[in-house]
Every structure is written in structure tokens, then in C-alpha cells.
Amino acid sequence: MKAISYSIFGYDRERVTNCFDFNSYLRGLMLCIRLNRLIYPGWQNILNTDYVTYSAFEPLFKYLEDRNILIIYKNNNGAQLCEAMLWRLKPLYKNGYTHVLCRDLDSLSTYRERQAVDYWIAQETKAAHAITDSVSHDLPMLGGMIGFIREHFTTRTNTNDYNSLLNLKRMDFSAKGSDQIFLNKALYPLFGEKGHDSITQHYFSGHSNTFLSDFHTCACPPPSGHADKCPNNYRIDLPGASGWYETTTFKFLRKYWDRFTDLTEIEKQYPQIFYWNG
Numbered sequence: 001m002k003a004i005s006y007s008i009f010g011y012d013r014e015r016v017t018n019c020f021d022f023n024s025y026l027r028g029l030m031l032c033i034r035l036n037r038l039i040y041p042g043w044q045n046i047l048n049t050d051y052v053t054y055s056a057f058e059p060l061f062k063y064l065e066d067r068n069i070l071i072i073y074k075n076n077n078g079a080q081l082c083e084a085m086l087w088r089l090k091p092l093y094k095n096g097y098t099h100v101l102c103r104d105l106d107s108l109s110t111y112r113e114r115q116a117v118d119y120w121i122a123q124e125t126k127a128a129h130a131i132t133d134s135v136s137h138d139l140p141m142l143g144g145m146i147g148f149i150r151e152h153f154t155t156r157t158n159t160n161d162y163n164s165l166l167n168l169k170r171m172d173f174s175a176k177g178s179d180q181i182f183l184n185k186a187l188y189p190l191f192g193e194k195g196h197d198s199i200t201q202h203y204f205s206g207h208s209n210t211f212l213s214d215f216h217t218c219a220c221p222p223p224s225g226h227a228d229k230c231p232n233n234y235r236i237d238l239p240g241a242s243g244w245y246e247t248t249t250f251k252f253l254r255k256y257w258d259r260f261t262d263l264t265e266i267e268k269q270y271p272q273i274f275y276w277n278g
Helices: 022-039 051-056 058-065 081-093 111-123 150-157 162-166 178-192 246-267
Strands: 002-008 044-050 070-074 099-103 128-133 145-149 199-205
Touching: 002 022, 002 081, 022 044, 022 111, 022 246, 044 051, 044 058, 044 081, 051 058, 051 070, 058 070, 058 246, 070 081, 081 099, 081 150, 081 162, 081 178, 099 150, 111 128, 111 199, 128 178, 145 150, 150 178
Parallel strands: 002 044, 002 099, 044 070, 128 199
Antiparallel strands: 099 145, 128 145
């Protein structure tokens, strides 16, 4: 099974500067679930969370669990901010998954992204996948734009559980951005070493050419699909989708709204959060 892994945490904590309010991430979760039904049919959504957050929204999370959304939680509310972001890697140590994507709740799935993912999967042997698609994406591995083949991941990292993964580079995860420092200093060298690399890179914007064996770029503007003659226009039979722009996103989703009646049922219990059901 293939999976898309998210993290949500810190319901009872003070919001970090430049972070959205907590409810916006819950809204992002429900929008991501909708878009993934269209863009990633057959993939399982996984939500990694802490016990306090789970308890605060238990009816919502239990409802999602009954609809094949895997919720992973334990009494770990004291985890440092950026370590909680790395929880998205936990499914790589669960049996039954072949591919795991790590994604952000405030960045919705797009058709362009899915084209890149399908190209990576078609390579079959590339252990990792990385995307950059903005001028601000200046690192080879971003926490919400990476993917791994589970079997190759555990072999390359020589780890068999999440805690042993963190031991690859012990660090202070309370510092903002430390999760991405971990990814790029502890993991990227294991997948991106020239001559021994096993990574498909779609660096459309931001990070520059790495000159590894499976590198792709283009000038097609995100978040849309690629131009007809773009070599990265990997043809798949899926609808396109917008990025994190609410008006455009809802205009797109309304065309498929009858596929989400089960989601609107639980959302109506939280009208202060999911305003679109008013």
C-alpha cells in the first residue's frame, strides 16, 4: 500500500511565530483528504498526532479512522516542535507500506506534484524522491515534499525503528528548521551521494541542479500541470487541482462535492472550524 503522511500537534501550546492558527491545519487536513481522493486514489492518508490533540478532537479523528484514515498517536505531547514534524517518517517502519510521501497540511496536493511522484514510482529502484517548487525552496530535502520506498529506506539508513532513525544525528529539535537540518545532514547524504545516489529529484524552482543521475527541472509555472511539450508532463488520467488558494480550491472541489458527503457530515459538528458547511 502507498501512503501520504501528515503531522498535526500542539493543540494546547502557544502558537509559534509565523504559524497559522491551529484550526487552519484542521481545515487543511479535510481539504487534503478531499484532494487526495481525486489525485491520489487508492493511497492511504496517515495522520501523526499527540494524545492531547487527539483527545481534543476525538470524535473527528475516530470518524476519520472509520473511513480508512490511519491515526498514529501516543502520549508524546512533550515532543519538541520540529521532532513532531519528523513523525511523518514513522509509517516507514510499519509493515504493509511500499511508498510513503511526507506532506504539509497547509500545502494541498496538486496534479503537477502527482505527475512528479508517478515518474519517481515508475523508476522502481530509486529509494527517495524530492521536490522543490518555489524560490524559497533552497534545500534538497524539504520536510513536506519528500517520499521514500520503505524497503530501500530502512536498508539505506540501517535503521529498524523511528528512535534509531533519530539517533543518526542527535540534535535540539526545539529550534525552528531543525527537522530540515536533520533531513539534509542525516538523510540526504545516504540517498544523494554522487555515484551512489538513489533519488529522483524534481527541482522545478528554488534548489539548483545537483547533477545527480535522476534530476528534472522545467520552467512551467506551479501549481498547474506542465505545458504540453514539457518533458516532465507525465501523462496520467487524473483531474488537475489548485494549490493552497481557498477560492480557487473550492471552485475546483465543488465540481466533485458529492464525493465528500461523508466528510461534510462530521464537519457540521465543528461549524466554528469548517465554515464552508454553513
